[in-house]
Each structure stands twice: as structure tokens, then as C-alpha cells.
Amino acid sequence: MIEGGAMSRRRMVIIRFYRGRLLLGTAEAEVDEPLVDVAEKAGVEIPTNCTSGNxxxxxxxxxxGRVDYPDPLPPGxxxxxxxxxxxxxxxxxxxxACxxxxIPPL
Known part of the structure; x- marks a missing residue:
């Protein structure tokens, strides 16, 4: 018997990664999952260094789409x-969904 009823479901969204018009990969993501982790699931490499926004x-x-921007913005x-x-x-x-x-840099 499962206490508390059915298991809670996380909200999932679809993220598509492009280079210009070329679709590089697509992955399903939880809404609180960093984009770099989603890219890895999609087989897309995004370079990182500090992993903290600096x-x-x-x-x-x-x-x-929309992302959650921290307030204040990170130094990077x-x-x-x-x-x-x-x-x-x-x-x-x-x-x-995003x-x-x-393509860096902007």
C-alpha cells in the first residue's frame, strides 16, 4: 500500500537546442533542472568553467520561452x-518549454 496516494509528478518541459537554424538536440527537463544538464541529456555540449554564473x-x-533569472544577476x-x-x-x-x-558569444 502506498501512503499518501499516487506519487507526485514533477512538471516536465521540452527544451530544444539549436546552432542557428540547425536542431542539435531535444530533451525533456524538469522545471528546476539547469539548462547545461538538459543539454547533456540532449547530446549537446555547452562549455562550462565555474558552474556558478561567474x-x-x-x-x-x-x-x-522563459527561464528563471536570479536576482541579482550573477557576475557573468x-x-x-x-x-x-x-x-x-x-x-x-x-x-x-524553451x-x-x-552559438556563443552573443
Whole structure:
């Protein structure tokens, strides 16, 4: 007997990774999963260095969708990059389905 009824389900979203118009891979992600981990599941390599948002090595472009931006922004990201769709894949998580362009730099 399972206590508490049915197991709780995590909200899953689809993330697509592109290089320009070329689809590199697609993966299902939990809404609190860092984009760099989702990319790895999709077979897409995003370079990382610090994995904490300080260096900007993992900078990619959000083409469509939404991510959870921390407040304040980490040192590797500024308002100008955010306006251009800049996302740090190591420390940002999707809020819903997203299309990501992995061509750095912005």
C-alpha cells in the first residue's frame, strides 16, 4: 500500500537546442533542472568553467520561452546580455518549454 496516494509528478518541459537554424538536440527537463544538464541529456555540449554564473563561459541565447533569472544577476551576465536573450546555462532553469541557441558569444 502506498501512503499518501499516487506519487507526485514533477512538471516536465521540452527544451530544444539549436546552432542557428540547425536542431542539435531535444530533451525533456524538469522545471528546476539547469539548462547545461538538459543539454547533456540532449547530446549537446555547452562549455562550462565555474558552474556558478561567474565566468560567462556557458552563455547561450534564449530564442523562445522563459527561464528563471536570479536576482541579482550573477557576475557573468548583465542587463544588456539579458536584453539580447543571454542565459547562463550552468545556473539557469527553464520555466516552460524553451528554444536555446548555443552559438556563443552573443
Amino acid at each position: 565566468c560567462g563561459t556557458c552563455l547561450v541565447r534564449l530564442v523562445e 551576465l548583465d542587463e544588456f546580455l539579458v536584453e539580447d536573450g543571454g542565459v547562463l546555462a550552468c545556473c539557469m532553469e527553464p520555466i516552460g 528554444d536555446i541557441d548555443v
